[in-house]
């Protein structure tokens with residue numbers, strides 16, 4: 001009935017419950033709330049700390065180390081992709097930008113046709129989405145709310161005659177500060193921290209923060225224990241205490257990268273598929289420098305998007321969205337060094353960003369495997385993204401589209417993170433041809449981690465049964481988070497995961513009897 | 514309350530959003546004259562295979578690191594040499610924005626890196642140490658016909674050339690190391706509020722004032738925490 005931090009745990013603990021939920025983000029919080037409100041005894045183990053909005057400081061330098069995996073420094077092993085992923089009570093929903101999309105039907109069709117996904121369908125999730133969207137106050141933005149930064153992308157899309165629309169967001173009483181990425185200080189963002197987690201706890205769930213699940217202990221097809229190491233709230237290092245939970249059912253909801261890592265540490269990988277096909281919506285974009293002040297750090301992060309290239313068949317599809325810029329992330333993402341970078345940075349108030357999310361995992365010829373998660377000798381997740389020609393070409397085309405949008409909206413100059421500068425649209429093709437598009441040649445930004453415990457019906461090619469989200473090799477283990485997607489989900493994933501989690505919670509309840 | 518009203522009432526006020534430095538001349542003119550940067554390539558002059566053989570690999574690897582002034586506080590995980598390497602890289606990746614803005618040395622990016630790593634997993638710390646050692650080493654530089662002296666001992670122009678060469682290298686590992694060093698130093702530098710005036714970034718609004726303005730919608734998250742006296 002309450003939240004315990006590492007400071008509360010002063011001896012080793014042995015706990016019993018109906019359901020142990022590992023991770024308190026989009027997947028874990030929804031499952032925990034659904035089961036706790038149904039009267040089940042729920043224990044949630046969360047690696048991150050319990051950081052409350054009263055102590056959010058709206059500064060990247062202060063908040064990233066507190067709220068993100070690896071202090072905000074997570075990346076692929078070759079450093080070609082910088083990966084932002086949350087680590088806190090509430091998971092990545094604490095730091096996300098509140099954009100809401102349901103999983104498109106075409107994605108379910110693709111999963112069913114190419115990945116043997118049965119059971120979970122678009123139609124099956126609709127009632128779950130409706131309930132969740134009501135609870136999280138999901139609403140479409142209005143044009144008169146759009147900030148200067150996103151208006152640039154809107155104007156550019158309009159001038160080019162490309163598809164454009166206003167985004168939906170899960171906010172209530174939003175002051176449009178723009179600081180979603182460092183946690184909402186006024187609880188306007190309807191993250192798991194302020195919605196489903198408090199509801200789960202009030203319904204009787206016990207949440208242990210600063211509790212890193214090292215491994216699951218198995219006997220045959222059953223999980224007999226969940227072992228977590230407790231961290232210090234001060235230093236984040238292990239205190240030496242452990243929490244051992246003996247649940248009837250275990251729900252793994254650590255998110256992509258982390259959930260596969262738990263399974264690998266637990267040596268639960270009969271098909272050899274655990275950690276394979278991890279996808280990231282690899283993101284690039286173009287910055288436009290404008291005559292007027294844009295202040296891309298003022299106003300909500302995202303208001304507008306374009307579907308113009310989501311169905312393209314001659315290369316990696318991509319989704320276009322307005323995106324914010326703050327000094328630390330902007331400063332660290334580009335290839336520019338020294339005076340070149342400083343010149344870019346000094347133009348920040350006049351700069352606007354059009355972001356592009358690549359849809360990885362959809363190549364039917366399997367030249368698009370995404371990342372593989374393995375373990376380092378110390379048991380940490382190692383992330384190796386297989387960089388393909390399809391990806392390089394896709395990133396090039398995505399940058400080209402973003403450059404066109406910025407210039408069509410009136411930018412005096414536009415540039416990409418790999419240092420291609422253009423002043424007019426007729427310079428774009430030559431610039432793209434000049435560009436280098438390999439790993440660490442074009443910096444890629446990742447905010448959406450998916451896959452690695454793919455769902456499906458074939459035990460040889462998937463990790464989790466898509467009819468229930470139960471692990472193929474354990475009767476009392478479910479995986480319920482973004483890691484079960486067989487490809488990227490092609491839209492910002494939070495709503496997809498909430499819906500999937502609510503649907504999955506019904507199957508957990510059924511298993512509890 | 515309509516969304517729009519809240520935007521207007523709270524966020525269009527200059528008090529919050531007028532940058533400390535209003536960069537008055539950096540408007541249309543500045544934008545239209547943003548330089549068309551070109552990628553500099555390292556022109557390798559003077560260093561060749563013979564020089565490497567002549568100097569001897571072991572000797573190169575052992576050349577000492579040039580240290581900047583000692584950090585103002587004791588280091589937790591980095592050695593003084595490692596601190597010096599981070600500081601040297603940062604001074605080239607993050608030059609001072611202008612006379613009123615501190616450079617990477619004044620911000621002590623090396624000390625910030627130490628503080629960040631103090632909370633990292635031991636394996637991650639070991640990785641960073643390896644990257645620093647490889648990059649600093651005159652031996653590694655010599656292998657690529659680039660330099661025989663440690664990075665910290667080079668003059669600033671040579672350091673820039675080395676950084677560009679690693680960033681633009683056809684060898685993936687060198688690009689990886691350049692990327693790791695560049696993102697570590699620049700994120701620590703631009704994450705520091707002292708750099709913001711030079712960027713025309715006013716910093717975040719006063720979060721306590723915001724919470725007072727929106728007190729009605731705040732969720733009492735502290736109430737969910739178990740009592741501190743709990744003996745678990």
Ligand SMILES: Cc1cc2nc3c(=O)[nH]c(=O)nc-3n(C[C@H](O)[C@H](O)[C@H](O)COP(=O)(O)OP(=O)(O)OC[C@H]3O[C@@H](n4cnc5c(N)ncnc54)[C@H](O)[C@@H]3O)c2cc1C
Nearest residue numbers: 023025027047091092097098099213254255482492493494
């Ligand atoms: C900057 C940013 C902006 C984003 N913006 C949007 C957006 O606008 N719209 C959108 O739809 N999506 C957005 N996302 C992504 C979205 O929030 C995530 O995809 C979603 O929250 C993932 O849900 P999940 O349940 O899979 O994992 P998470 O929400 O990441 O939750 C997993 C939790 O499990 C914990 N955990 C992991 N391993 C362990 C372990 N071994 N033991 C205990 N606990 C563990 C983690 O600490 C974490 O708290 C954004 C992400 C980022 C980083």
Ligand code: SF4
Nearest residue numbers: 174175177178180184
């Ligand atoms: S933009 Fe809105 S939801 Fe995001 S942090 Fe600001 S007030 Fe919160």
